[in-house]
Amino acid sequence: MLKYTHVEDLTTADVERLRSLYEPLTRAVRDLIDATIRTEADAEAVTAATAQIDAATASLRSSQLDGAFGVRYVTDGDPMPWGNAVIGVRNPSAPPLVIRKVSDGPASTDRYVTSDFYLGAAFEGPPGHVHGGVSAMLLDHVLGDAVSTPGVHRLTGTITVRYRRLTPLGRLHAEARITHTDGFKTYATGHIADADGITVEAEGVFIEPRWARA
C-alpha cells in the first residue's frame, strides 16, 4: 500500500509561500541542466562551475528529507506531487507538465485533459527530436491524469504507444480522455502533437488498486 503523506499543519498560504521559495530554485536547476548539455565553455570554466554546483548542493543537503519527496496532502489544499518526474514543481528533471482539465459535457467521457509544454535538449533521443521513451513517459502521465479524480488514484495497467512520426524538440501539445470504464478498469486514449498534427498516440487501461476500492 502506498503512503500518501498528510501534512496537517500547512495552510494554503504556507503552500504558496513554499512554492514561491522552491520554484525559482527548480527553474534555476532546470536551466543548469540545459546549459550542462550544451556548454562549450573551456575546461577551466567547466571545472569552476562544477565546484560551484557542489557547494550549492552541500548547502541544500544541510537539512533534507530522508528519502524521495512523496505525495503530500494538506488539510485545505490540493495534493502536492512536487517531486513527480513529470509534473513536479520541485523536480528539475520534469518538463514540468501543467495539465488543464476541460469538460465539454456531463459524462465522464466528456472530460479531457490538455497540456502545452516545451521540450528542450534534456529530452533528446534521435538528433533534434524527442526521445521516444520521453513521449511514452508523458503520455502515461497525461492518460493517467485523464482517468483520475480527486481521491481516486488509478495506476497504469497496460499502455500502448504508437509512433506515427518523429516528434521535434520544441513546443508541443498533449491531450487525453477516457473512452470507457468497465468496473475498476478505466480506458483512456491520447496523443502528442506538434504544429503539424499528431506525432505519437497512446491507449491505456488504468486500474484502481485493490486497497483503494474500499
Add this chain to the structure above:
Amino acid sequence: MLKYTHVEDLTTADVERLRSLYEPLTRAVRDLIDATIRTEADAEAVTAATAQIDAATASLRSSQLDGAFGVRYVTDGDPMPWGNAVIGVRNPSAPPLVIRKVSDGPASTDRYVTSDFYLGAAFEGPPGHVHGGVSAMLLDHVLGDAVSTPGVHRLTGTITVRYRRLTPLGRLHAEARITHTDGFKTYATGHIADADGITVEAEGVFIEPRWARA
C-alpha cells in the same frame, strides 16, 4: 531525415579527455537535482543556492551549442549520444543507463542487452515508487538498444508496457532481447525487475526508417 553529426577531427583520446571533463559536471548536476527535490534547508540557504546556480549556468552558457546536443560520430570511435535523455553522459536528467550487450549464441535472438541502474527521488511517481512513465521510457530505450546494431538506427514503431506491480525506487535491473524479425520490422521484448522479480514488462516493434534502408 535525421542529422547525425560526423565530427572528423576528434580522436579517441580527445573523446576520453572530453568525457573526463564533462562527467564530473554532469554528476554534480545530477546530485543537485536530487538535493533540490529533497532539501529542507531554510529560505536563506535556498535563495543563496539559487543565485550560485544561476552564476554557474551563466558561466557555462558563455559559449554553447545553438541547439540540442545531437548524436555525434567520431572517425575512429563509438557514437557519442551524450545528450540522450536515457543514456546521455552529459545529460543530468538521464539516470544514466549503462547498457551491456550479451550474447549466448550465434543467432540474432541469442543477443540480449542488460542494465543495472539506480533510480532516486527524481524518478518518483507514486510515493516511494518509480513513475510508470519512467519505466516506459527506460523500456523503450532498452528494447530499442536490443534491436539496434552499429550503423543501423531502428526507431520505435509501437511499444506496449504492462505493469505487474509497482516498482520501488532504488537498485533495479532491465533487460531486453529480439524475439523475431520480419523484413524491416524487428520485434523485441524486455522487462524491469527489482530484487523480488519482474515489475514491468514490454514488447515492441522497431522499424528501420525508409531513408536508412538504402
